[in-house]
Amino acid sequence: MNKPKLSDVAELAGVSLTTVSRVLNNRGYIGDKTRKKVHEAMEELNYYPNEIARSLFISKTYIIGVIFPTTNNPFYGQLIYHLENFCEALGYKVLLCNSGGREDKERAYLEMLQRHQVDGIIAGAHNRGIDTYHRSRMPIVSVDRFLADHIPVVSSDNYRGGELATQHLLERGCKHIFHINGRRSLETPANLRRDAYEETMKKHKMPYKTYVNVDDYSVRMFDENPKIDGVFASDDLIAGSVIREAMKRGINVPGNVKVIGYDGADMTRMLFPDLTTIQQPIEAMAKEAVHLLVKLINEGEKTAVENITLPVELIQGKTT
Amino acid sequence: MNKPKLSDVAELAGVSLTTVSRVLNNRGYIGDKTRKKVHEAMEELNYYPNEIARSLFISKTYIIGVIFPTTNNPFYGQLIYHLENFCEALGYKVLLCNSGGREDKERAYLEMLQRHQVDGIIAGAHNRGIDTYHRSRMPIVSVDRFLADHIPVVSSDNYRGGELATQHLLERGCKHIFHINGRRSLETPANLRRDAYEETMKKHKMPYKTYVNVDDYSVRMFDENPKIDGVFASDDLIAGSVIREAMKRGINVPGNVKVIGYDGADMTRMLFPDLTTIQQPIEAMAKEAVHLLVKLINEGEKTAVENITLPVELIQGKTT
DNA sequence: TTGTATGCGTTATCAA
DNA sequence: TTGATAACGCATACAA
Numbered sequence: 001m002n003k004p005k006l007s008d009v010a011e012l013a014g015v016s017l018t019t020v021s022r023v024l025n026n027r028g029y030i031g032d033k034t035r036k037k038v039h040e041a042m043e044e045l046n047y048y049p050n051e052i053a054r055s056l057f058i059s060k061t062y063i064i065g066v067i068f069p070t071t072n073n074p075f076y077g078q079l080i081y082h083l084e085n086f087c088e089a090l091g092y093k094v095l096l097c098n099s100g101g102r103e104d105k106e107r108a109y110l111e112m113l114q115r116h117q118v119d120g121i122i123a124g125a126h127n128r129g130i131d132t133y134h135r136s137r138m139p140i141v142s143v144d145r146f147l148a149d150h151i152p153v154v155s156s157d158n159y160r161g162g163e164l165a166t167q168h169l170l171e172r173g174c175k176h177i178f179h180i181n182g183r184r185s186l187e188t189p190a191n192l193r194r195d196a197y198e199e200t201m202k203k204h205k206m207p208y209k210t211y212v213n214v215d216d217y218s219v220r221m222f223d224e225n226p227k228i229d230g231v232f233a234s235d236d237l238i239a240g241s242v243i244r245e246a247m248k249r250g251i252n253v254p255g256n257v258k259v260i261g262y263d264g265a266d267m268t269r270m271l272f273p274d275l276t277t278i279q280q281p282i283e284a285m286a287k288e289a290v291h292l293l294v295k296l297i298n299e300g301e302k303t304a305v306e307n308i309t310l311p312v313e314l315i316q317g318k319t320t
Numbered sequence: 321m322n323k324p325k326l327s328d329v330a331e332l333a334g335v336s337l338t339t340v341s342r343v344l345n346n347r348g349y350i351g352d353k354t355r356k357k358v359h360e361a362m363e364e365l366n367y368y369p370n371e372i373a374r375s376l377f378i379s380k381t382y383i384i385g386v387i388f389p390t391t392n393n394p395f396y397g398q399l400i401y402h403l404e405n406f407c408e409a410l411g412y413k414v415l416l417c418n419s420g421g422r423e424d425k426e427r428a429y430l431e432m433l434q435r436h437q438v439d440g441i442i443a444g445a446h447n448r449g450i451d452t453y454h455r456s457r458m459p460i461v462s463v464d465r466f467l468a469d470h471i472p473v474v475s476s477d478n479y480r481g482g483e484l485a486t487q488h489l490l491e492r493g494c495k496h497i498f499h500i501n502g503r504r505s506l507e508t509p510a511n512l513r514r515d516a517y518e519e520t521m522k523k524h525k526m527p528y529k530t531y532v533n534v535d536d537y538s539v540r541m542f543d544e545n546p547k548i549d550g551v552f553a554s555d556d557l558i559a560g561s562v563i564r565e566a567m568k569r570g571i572n573v574p575g576n577v578k579v580i581g582y583d584g585a586d587m588t589r590m591l592f593p594d595l596t597t598i599q600q601p602i603e604a605m606a607k608e609a610v611h612l613l614v615k616l617i618n619e620g621e622k623t624a625v626e627n628i629t630l631p632v633e634l635i636q637g638k639t640t
Numbered sequence: 641t642t643g644t645a646t647g648c649g650t651t652a653t654c655a656a
Numbered sequence: 657t658t659g660a661t662a663a664c665g666c667a668t669a670c671a672a
Contacts, residue, residue, distance in 0.1 A: 005665055016643045021667055029641050046455065051435040052376045053665035056648050061372065066416070070401050074587055077397035081390050084418045088425075093432065096386070096416040098404045105408075112413065115371040135366065240591050267394055271560050271591040325649055336659045341651060349657050373649035377664050 004045040013041035024049060055117065064293065065113035067097040067106060067123040068143075074236065074265035075282065076124075079143065082286030083122060090294055092119070099125040107132065114138065120293045123147060126186075139296035141289050146187050152296075154289040154308045156280040158189045161312040162196025165232045165260045165278050170204060172258050172320050174230030177201065178221055179210040180242070181234040193234050193262065213238060218245040229257055230320075236261035236268045236277055243275075243319065258320040264313075276317035281310045324365040333361035344369060375437065384613065385433035387417040387426060387443040388463075394556065394585035395602065396444075399463065402606030403442060410614055412439070419445040427452065434458065440613045443467060446506075459616035461609050466507050472616075473627045474609040475509045481598040481632040482516025485552045485580045488596070490524060492578050492640050494550030497521065498541055499530040500562070501554040513554050513582065533558060538565040549577055550640075556581035556588045556597055563595075563639065578640040584633075596637035601630045 010020045015034060022028050023038045041047075055061045064087050068076045084094045095118060097109040106125045110132045113121055120139035133140065133148040140147065144155045169177050179197045182190060194210055201208035209225075211217045213234070218241055222228065233239035239261030246253050253259055261268075264279025288308045296303050330340045335354060342348050343358045361367075375381045384407050388396050404414045415438060417429040426445045430452045433441055440459035453460065453468040460467065464475045489497050499517045502510060514530055521528035529545075531537045533554070538561055542548060553559035559581030566573050573579055581588075584599025608628045616623050 006667095007665085017665095018643060018667085019641090022642085025667080027667090031641060034641080048431065048434045050376075050437060050665050052372055052381065052437050053648090054667075056370075056372050056376055056650090056665080057667050059648075063415075071391040071404070072398040072401035072586055074394075074397075074591070077394075077587075078392040080416075081392035081418055084391070084416055085420075088418075093436070094416045095383075096400075096404055096414045098401055098408075100405075111368065114368045116413070117370060117372050237587075237590055244593065266392055267397075267557075267587060268591060270557055271394070271588060273564060327649085337649095338651085338659055338661095339657090342658085345651080347651090351657060354657080370649050373664090374651075375664095376649080376666090377651050379664075 003050075004047045005050065008045055009038065009041045009047050012045060013037045059117075061117050061119055062092050063095050063116065063118045064092045064290075065095045065097060065109070065116075065118040065121040065123075067099055067109050067113075067121065067125045069101045069125055070098050071096070074267040075263045075280070077267065078265045078282045079124075079286055082283045083290060086287050086290035090290065092290075092294070097125075101126070110136075120297045122289050122293055137301070139293055141293040141296065143285060143289050144189055146189070150305055152292060152305045152307055153189065154285050154292065154310075155189045156285060156310045156312045158192035158312075159196045161262060161278040161280070162193035162232070163200055164312065164314045165193070165262065166197045166200040168260060168276070168314060168320060169230040169232060169258055170200075170206070172230070172254075174258055175206070176225060176227045177206065177208065177230035177232060178225065178228060179208070179232045179234070180213055180217060180221070180238050181210055182213050190234055193232075197232055218242055222246070222249060222251070231257060231259045233259065233261050236263045236265070236272070236275060239275055239277070239319070240272060254318065254320050260320050264315055269315075274318040276320040277315050279313045279315050281312070284310050323370075324367045325370065328365055329358065329361045329367050332365060333357045379437075381437050381439055382412050383415050383436065383438045384412045384610075385415045385417060385429070385436075385438040385441040385443075387419055387429050387433075387441065387445045389421045389445055390418050391416070394587040395583045395600070397587065398585045398602050399444075399606055402603045403610060406607050406610035410610065412610075412614070417445075421446070430456075440617045442609050442613055457621070459613055461613040461616065463605060463609050464509055466509070470625055472612060472625045473509065474605050474612065474630075475627070476600040476605060476630045476632045478509045478512035478632075479516045481582060481600070482513035482552070483520055484632065484634045485513070485582065485598050486517045486520040488580060488634060488640060489550040489552060489578055490520075490526070492550070492574075494578055495526070496545060496547045497526065497528065497550035497552060498545065498548060499528070499552045499554070500533055500537060500541070500558050501530055502533050510554055513552075517552055538562050542566070542569060542571070551577060551579045553579065553581050556583045556585070556592070556595060559595055559597070559639070560592060574639050580640050584635055589635075594638040596640040597635050599633045599635050601632070604630050 006020050010017045020038050022030050023035050071077050087094050099106040103126050122141050124143040124145045140151050142151050142153050181194045211221050231242050239259050243253050261275050261277040264277040326340050330337045342350050343355050391397050407414050419426040423446050442461050444463040444465045460471050462471050462473050501514045531541050551562050559579050563573050571577050581595050581597040584597040
């Protein structure tokens with residue numbers, strides 16, 4: 001009752017191993033009768049080729065490792081969905097790694113993926129400095145993160161997004177606009193959103209301040225700035241919590257304070273359609289990342305390392 | 321510049337293949353000096369064992385296939401996140417398959433997973449009738465779906481959830497309560513939510529009607545029932561779109577119509593905290609599914625097929 | 641058109 | 657305590 005293998009099929013069909021392998025891979029010349037016999041035998045035994053053995057021989061697994069903090073997030077959930085889809089379309093499978101934002105887990109995953117002989121990695125998990133990223137000559141593409149100098153980054157135009165968001169609030173008449181972002185040390189392209197905000201405010205000779213997304217940033221921001229009338233949140237979940245805090249304080253949105261988010265993922269649009277946000281082209285980012293990685297896999301180091309930046313779009317809701 | 325293998329390490333350390341394998345797996349007796357030499361050689365070569373070769377020999381991959389419609393959804397995104405976490409904790413990796421609700425894709429994935437020699441499968445994708453589910457003796461656990469008679473199902477108490485939701489609307493004084501659900505043919509435990517709704521309404525001698533979640537169900541529901549004052553949606557996304565349709569018509573929620581959803585996933589709670597909903601214990605479901613599958617993998621057919629049902633909870637928001 | 645023999649990188653058996 | 661060798665299931669070069 002063991003899994004049938006090539007030799008079982010060969011025996012049943014009364015041919016050699018090689019012949020079965022040939023019909024399986026459609027290689028070389030095979031007689032029609034032989035082919036038929038072999039197919040029947042495979043059918044009867046319910047034979048599936050063992051990809052592990054195959055991978056070992058051809059030194060290729062057709063597996064791509066995908067490392068991100070979590071699937072439990074509108075942006076990453078959608079990104080990973082599309083990554084998997086594009087991989088599948090090109091014949092690659094996806095080994096899913098949720099790093100949860102922990103560097104030790106990410107390191108462990110990286111090693112695991114090497115051991116499992118994945119053909120390449122798409123990562124958007126942590127920051128640079130992980131030596132494995134540096135040492136390995138494994139094809140890697142990152143999404144929305146700088147990982148190492150020789151690793152290409154696919155992202156959307158974060159600077160432009162920050163600019164759009166800030167200008168939008170200014171056009172809406174806001175005078176006291178604040179920004180909320182992650183720690184700058186994360187070295188994500190999202191820092192560009194912050195740079196754009198700060199530089200745009202400077203250009204308009206307006207005061208500005210960025211709060212870091214930790215602990216009770218939201219409470220502090222409202223406490224410390226009674227005149228606040230505009231918030232640019234670096235993602236939609238943050239925007240949501242800012243709006244909740246505002247409501248709790250009886251501050252009307254968008255009447256007293258206007259709030260704009262960032263990402264515009266499908267699920268956010270469905271659950272919170274009123275939110276004004278900067279939408280990233282998530283599907284397109286996934287597509288570029290997968291195609292670039294597969295190119296890297298096929299062409300090796302010949303492919304020049306070049307970053308890809310995609311346009312963003314302002315979506316007008318009712319919170320600004 | 322090829323990947324170093326066992327024999328490279330052996331050569332550098334001046335020992336045999338077998339010895340290296342021994343220090344790698346900590347098996348048998350090894351001299352301290354030898355062990356040290358070998359470790360140094362591994363270090364120097366930056367050696368990683370090839371899991372593919374290992375898997376081939378031991379006939380075990382420590383990979384679990386996970387088939388669901390999509391990660392781009394609050395419920396599945398969270399479920400898959402936890403599934404991956406629990407797998408990782410037990411030393412298993414996750415091969416991610418997004419079936420997109422398409423039966424042909426699901427069938428293809430199922431075959432792919434067999435070829436890749438995964439140790440087991442956790443699926444919640446389509447309905448029964450896929451013969452592979454029947455034929456294969458591969459360990460499978462399903463979440464929230466009936467797949468085949470011999471496949472155990474992990475789900476939450478859907479009947480109780482439907483009952484809670486319906487009773488809640490009744491207690492809130494609703495007289496014309498409607499329900500929205502997927503096609504019954506999908507044979508998901510979610511049908512129990514519908515059964516519970518219909519039976520509870522019957523028990524209270526109230527008229528009831530279930531709309532199927534296709535096309536413009538929401539428009540039709542409001543058009544056809546001017547007296548509507550309560551809606552029990554079979555998931556939170558549906559609840560969201562019902563509320564949007566209501567607002568579009570100037571119908572106040574919860575003033576004129578009360579709406580309760582289902583799932584209560586993390587992301588929904590963050591983006592739409594006001595929604596009253598029935599919350600499923602998603603993390604616990606993932607935990608049970610993974611542990612049950614691993615038990616099945618280890619004990620084989622000795623493990624009795626027994627379904628697992630977890631309790632649900634009503635979360636009071638501001639939409640009812 | 642088909643078959644034989646070898647090797648992919650690892651683990652396990654047996655002998656030294 | 658260590659080493660030579662066979663096997664895991666498959667694909668390829670080479671021979672027939």
